[in-house]
Structure formats: structure tokens, C-alpha cells
Amino acid sequence: MALNVASLFQQSYKEAQGKIVLQVLLFLAGFPVHLVIYFIYLVRKKDQTRDTELNNIRSELSEKQCIAQWHSEYVDQLVRKRNFLQENTSDKEINKVAEKLADERVEKEIARRTEEYFTQKGIRKETYLVYFHTLLERPQFLLVTLLPGVLMYAILLLTSNPFLTYIAERLIQSVLVIIGVAILVFTILYISPFDPASNILGESATQEQITAFNQLHGLDLSYWQQLWNAIKGIATFDLGSSFAGNEDVATSIANKFPVTLTIALFSVIMAVVIAIPVGILSATRPNSFLDYSFMFIALIGLSIPNFWQGLIFILNFSIKLNWLPATYSPSNHLSMIMPVVVLGTALTASIARMMRSSLLEIIHEDYIITARAKGLSKGQMLWKHAVGNAMIPVITVIGLLFGGMLGGAAVTEKVFNIRGIGSYIVDKQFIPDIPAIMGGVVYIAITISLVNLLIDILYAFLDPRIRSKINQS
Incomplete structure (x- = not known):
């Protein structure tokens, strides 16, 4: 059972590669796990470092006079090219270009020989993503990291089922739409010519009363502060009190x-x-x-x-x-x-x-x-x-x-x-009573978004073509 679950998570993690948004979401959801595993990866990579082998190959090339030989060959080629094309290139410039070409050839040769060495030794070059992917194959790793990475595994489980992924995407879209509705409604109310303090307190209200009213309800704050307070209230179901009647x-x-x-x-x-x-x-x-x-x-x-x-x-x-x-x-x-x-x-x-x-x-x-x-x-x-x-x-x-x-x-x-x-x-x-209007409109938008989600699900049940597209995606 644990082996099947680990295989499921591994497959989901593999399919997430190439999807930048999903990769970032998985990294953030499993940040505690990634933090520890990345440290282990660095230690393990250091144990399998190629520095020693690289130095050995570079020393061997120096001892065999390969670097000097390649540099001499490139100088000779560049001189013959200058003479043939009658270019005005100085010996210093030729020497500099030859050194660059020789260094590039050295690096290529070192890389080639290093790959051959590690292939013969059976040591696999791996990135962090590859290393983490191999760990997901092990049920023991799943059991150890289940608690700190529960959110990451929940996302992997969700993405393993195309239909659940389809629903999750629609939910995320709905959340974005609701946030957009909240911003739009608040902006319209904010730029509205109506003054809540004057409308509620009446024409006989003094400037001190109007100022106290605005301070009480946060209307003296900047646009961004009021918008943040409104969205935070909607998200936490704490919409405050209405301007008129002081009702919740x-x-x-x-x-x-x-x-x-x-x-x-x-x-x-x-x-x-x-x-x-x-x-x-x-x-x-x-x-x-x-x-x-x-x-x-x-x-x-x-x-x-x-x-x-x-x-x-x-x-x-x-x-x-x-x-x-x-x-x-x-x-x-x-x-x-x-x-x-x-x-x-x-x-x-x-x-x-x-x-x-x-x-x-x-x-x-x-x-x-x-x-x-x-x-x-x-x-x-x-x-x-x-x-x-x-x-x-x-x-x-x-x-x-x-x-x-x-x-x-x-x-x-x-x-x-x-x-x-x-x-x-x-x-x-x-009035406009901003908390009351914001709450009413946004929660209507939430209901409409849920209805649209239900309709999208009904589409998949009624039309096999939509189901096929969901499975292919």
C-alpha cells in the first residue's frame, strides 16, 4: 500500500515538472521538507564532488603539455588566417584569442573525461529535482516526511487525479474572480460622490462630527488601507458594522x-x-x-x-x-x-x-x-x-x-x-454603506462562482469530449 502511494506521488511530482506555477506551489507547500532535503543533497553532493577528478585531469593535461600545444596550434592558425586575409591584428590580440580558445578546449576535454570517469564508476550526475524525485520512490521517505509535508502531498494527491485537478483549477479561478469583484466594487464605492458621513448624520452635522464618524469607520485611511481591511474582513467573515444602524x-x-x-x-x-x-x-x-x-x-x-x-x-x-x-x-x-x-x-x-x-x-x-x-x-x-x-x-x-x-x-x-x-x-x-454593500455583493459572487463550478462539473459528466480533454490535460 505504501509503495503504491509513493509511486503515485512520484508520478504526480514527475508530471508537475515543466509547470512553473505548480512547481512553485509544491515547493512552498513542502518548504520544511525541501529545506532539510536540500541540505542533505548538498552534503551528499560534496561527498561525491568532482573537484578531485577535475584537478587530476587538469594536472594530466598540463603534464602532457596539451594546453601549451593547443595554444600553439591556435596561434599558428590565427597567424595564417591574418596573413591570408591581410588583417591588421596584433600578435597580442592573436595570443589573447588563442588563450581563450585553448581554455574552452580544455574545459570541454575535462567535461568529457569527467563524464567518462563517473560513467565507469557508476556515479550518476543529478540535480536537486532528480534527487528529490528518487527519494519519493521510497515508502520510508514518505512516512518520515508525511507530517511536515502534508500540504505538499495533498497537492500531489490532488494533481494525480485529472478530474480533481480540474475542480481545483476552477476553484482557484473562482477565488481570483471573487477578489477581482471585491476590488472593483470597493473602488466604485470609494470614488462614489456620495458621502456616508453626511448622508447618515444629516446636513446639520458639524465638521467635528463628520471627522469623528470617518475615524470611527476608518474612512480617513488611504485607499489601499481601506481596500486591505475590506478584503481581509471578507476572507475572515468579519465584515464589521454597517454605517447605518450599527448592525453586524x-x-x-x-x-x-x-x-x-x-x-x-x-x-x-x-x-x-x-x-x-x-x-x-x-x-x-x-x-x-x-x-x-x-x-x-x-x-x-x-x-x-x-x-x-x-x-x-x-x-x-x-x-x-x-x-x-x-x-x-x-x-x-x-x-x-x-x-x-x-x-x-x-x-x-x-x-x-x-x-x-x-x-x-x-x-x-x-x-x-x-x-x-x-x-x-x-x-x-x-x-x-x-x-x-x-x-x-x-x-x-x-x-x-x-x-x-x-x-x-x-x-x-x-x-x-x-x-x-x-x-x-x-x-x-x-448611503453608501460600504461594509454592507461589499459583504452582500461579494457573497453573491461567491455563490455564483460555486454554481459555475457545479456547472463545469456537470459539463464533464454530460459530455464525454470534455472528460477526454480533462484526462489528456
Whole structure:
């Protein structure tokens, strides 16, 4: 077992060669191990030093007058060249060039003879990377260095599986995107013409009060200091207190974000359950009355503004029919129905149209025609070959629209009086309440990044071509 693990780590370490970023990451992760092993390598290299053999060869060449002979030969060649070309080269310059050429020949001869000597003795010339690679072959080395090099071995284990490597790369990309979003949002808020102190304290605030407010919330610091504090707070989940109300931002987001996320998830589920069958039916019966009807309804769904649809729902289902509550209440599950339907209407329409167009394109591909020619029924051809491939662009649309729903749910939340993350950010942006806005936007970005990661994983499961590229990489 230990031998197999050591072999796995050795193979992963070998494949990491040539990938500079991965090599640096492995070195930093296993720095304590590398520090000790490099010292051992230097000691071992000193024990196997070539200095003695180099000196012996150099002495032998001097005793045999080889160096003087080569120098004389080069001088003779350069003199004949000068005479033939009629160059104005002095004897001193010729002698200097001859010495340089002779020294180069000596070094080449020493290197050649040294290699022959060590090859005969069975002593292998090795770099530190080669030496460390050979140590990874030994299970004993793995056991001794497992604790100090646990992070390095975790990375090697991760890179040994192409699919895990694929996921890790996407996670790193997501982290970079989140950092970029944080910097962009903070910069926009920093250069905003709105003054938080003046907006919160009012026009009657004195300059001393404004200065004290800025000092209290760190607004008197430089741009870089404020940016660093904001990013550090996001990374440590310590977002501080909001400017208005002095409420803990992390607690507020923790209370409001699940509401928006729940409504968005139910909207996506509703959209997928309705839109996928509708898109398949429309694609299998193109240009029929059913197809035209479904696509016309989908077009209407895309065209209806959320706020207007919400108000119409409240007017009819709450006021006239008294079936559903007009405002959202966490204790009343019926109050979630109208917000979910309103938020999911445009998503349902978009998915249905994308499913139809994607499936129509797949149905006319050559491999589908070949499958039909081999005798597969229409149902087998559809479900075994067509639907899975047609789902790839549909999944992309779902991921993109889901992110838009999280950020764009503020209108729906306002209509139904939902205290979610969308309305929370909108309420805070005119102050501007920098900690609250930063926290809300960045944690929405984190959720969207995780959704995109899930979509990338679904790609690999649905499309064998993507799996093949992952394995080859």
C-alpha cells in the first residue's frame, strides 16, 4: 500500500515538472521538507564532488603539455588566417584569442573525461529535482516526511487525479474572480460622490462630527488601507458594522441571504421542471400548433416586467381572490408561491427556448441520423443521444440566469416586501454603506462562482469530449 502511494506521488511530482506555477506551489507547500532535503543533497553532493577528478585531469593535461600545444596550434592558425586575409591584428590580440580558445578546449576535454570517469564508476550526475524525485520512490521517505509535508502531498494527491485537478483549477479561478469583484466594487464605492458621513448624520452635522464618524469607520485611511481591511474582513467573515444602524454586517447577511437563495432555488426548480419538457415537446414537433403556442407563451414570459407581474399577482390572487398572502412571511409557506413564480417566469421562458433550439440543432447532426439508420427508435435516439448533448448549452443558461436572479431579485423582493439580500443591497447603496454593500455583493459572487463550478462539473459528466480533454490535460 505504501509503495503504491509513493509511486503515485512520484508520478504526480514527475508530471508537475515543466509547470512553473505548480512547481512553485509544491515547493512552498513542502518548504520544511525541501529545506532539510536540500541540505542533505548538498552534503551528499560534496561527498561525491568532482573537484578531485577535475584537478587530476587538469594536472594530466598540463603534464602532457596539451594546453601549451593547443595554444600553439591556435596561434599558428590565427597567424595564417591574418596573413591570408591581410588583417591588421596584433600578435597580442592573436595570443589573447588563442588563450581563450585553448581554455574552452580544455574545459570541454575535462567535461568529457569527467563524464567518462563517473560513467565507469557508476556515479550518476543529478540535480536537486532528480534527487528529490528518487527519494519519493521510497515508502520510508514518505512516512518520515508525511507530517511536515502534508500540504505538499495533498497537492500531489490532488494533481494525480485529472478530474480533481480540474475542480481545483476552477476553484482557484473562482477565488481570483471573487477578489477581482471585491476590488472593483470597493473602488466604485470609494470614488462614489456620495458621502456616508453626511448622508447618515444629516446636513446639520458639524465638521467635528463628520471627522469623528470617518475615524470611527476608518474612512480617513488611504485607499489601499481601506481596500486591505475590506478584503481581509471578507476572507475572515468579519465584515464589521454597517454605517447605518450599527448592525453586524455578517449577521445581517446570514439572516437575509438564505431567503433570497431559497426563492431563487425554488424558481430554478420550477423553471427546469416546466421548461425542459416544454422545450423537448416543441423541438420534437417543430412548426406545429403546440410549438407555436409554447414559444408564444415563452415570449410573453420574457417580455413581462417582474414588478408589473408581481403587482398583477397581488391584485388578483391576494386582493380579489384572497388565495395567497400579498407579502412574504417566513412562517407562511404559501407566501413564497407568488415570488417564486414571478422570479422564475423569465427563467422558464429562456430555458424553454434554449432547450428547443439546442435540441433542434442536435437532432439534425450526422450521428443522430446514423443512429436512426441503425434502427434505433425515435425515443431511444432522443433520450440516449440527443437530450444529453442538448442540455449542455441549457445548463450554461441556467447558471448565468441563476446568478442574475440572486443579484436582480431586489425588484421582486420590494414588491412582495421580502427582506432578502437584493433589497438589502439596494437600501444600502445610496448611503453608501460600504461594509454592507461589499459583504452582500461579494457573497453573491461567491455563490455564483460555486454554481459555475457545479456547472463545469456537470459539463464533464454530460459530455464525454470534455472528460477526454480533462484526462489528456
